[in-house]
Amino acid sequence: MTKLSVNINKIAVVRNSRGGNRPDVVRAALDIEGFGADGITVHPRPDARHIRYDDVRALKSVLRTEFNIEGNPIESFVDLVLEVVPAQVTLVPDAPDAITSDAGWNTLAHREFLTGITARFHERGIRVSVFVDPVPELIAGAKACGADRVELYTEGYARQYAAGPEKALAPYLAAAEEARRQGLGLNAGHDLSLENLRYFVERIPWTDEVSIGHALICDALYYGLENTVQLYRRELNF
Template identity: 60%
Template sequence: MTRLSVNINKIATLRNARGGNVPNLLQVASDIQDFGAHGITIHPRPDERHIRYQDARDLKAFVHTEFNIEGNPVGSFVDLVNEVVPEQVTLVPDSVDVLTSNAGWDTVKHKDFLTEIIAEFKYKGMRTSIFVDPVAAMIEGAAEVGTDRIELYTEAFASGYGEGNKQAVKPYAECAQLAHELGLGINAGHDLSLDNVAFFAQEVPHLAEVSIGHALISESLYLGLENVVNMYIHKLQS
């Protein structure tokens, strides 16, 4: 089955809005795992506007499933990941001024850089994943840099599906098949929700993991966190 990793950035955003420690990020991470999620994802940014670097250190002792740290491999991020040593590190090429991730890597243009970073993380025993658009050349480039997995950037699918265009999933299915043939694992994330995740998982072959944050936390405001986590797991199993 496709595994669910819950991105808890939005919990940190809520906490930071008032200072203090409410909601308690560590307790929420523990609860999400107890509710059945298969992993916890965080995306610390240099300005620490939601997840703080210290959160990554503190969470290490609380994540008993899979800990996935994603972000742009600038020096401070690389140092943090090498210190914490999560089960998975996902490389995302977001610049410091973007609100949220908005593009995948050009794995051809940045081949040498990615090869070096991937080798460093794999040497420390971490599984590596590269955030990419559903473009065959980018998938082929990812295979050449030595990554273990790719994470398909799913905003275009979510937007198209929301407008009634089910064919928006086609490039994802094709790229997932190509990635599998090249020996890569397939993750996916960004704008997946209760409305579209089941269709995506059914249509995209070899899908190992989805990482979902904003939609899942937003849906939990109405439906409850435990309920929503289990709704996702059920949809990913169907």
């Protein structure tokens, strides 16, 4: 069964827009766990415009489900992950000024760097997932770097889904099959939603985990947070 990890960055955006601690991201994360999510994802960035490093520390001390920290492995991020020791770290090559992640790693060009970073996290028993575009060669490259999983960057799938689900999924299916051949676990994330999620996991049922934030929090404005988490769980438990 594919697990649902909820990215709570957008909850932190609302908090940061006014200062103070409303909404409380730690309480929200605990509620989301209680509503049925299998894990919590955060993506702290250097400018702290949403999740802050102190949020990450506070969350680690109270979460009961799997904790996934994603981000660009600059030294301060690496130090934070080694301090907190989450279940999983997802390596994402986003620039400091990126609005959101917009590409995966070139695991061939950055093999030496990713291999060294992965080894450091493995020393602390942290599972390593590498964010990649749906290109089989890059999947094999992630394996060569020592990664445990890859996370497929699904923005392209989501953008093309309405025009034709089968065509939109094709490169992701090929990449997922390569991950399975390589013995890698498989995650997916970015712009997955109630509209396109079920088709993805129906066709790629060996997906271990989806990480969903923006669409889920947007849906929660209309449906309520508890109901929304359960709606997404329902799409995964078809």
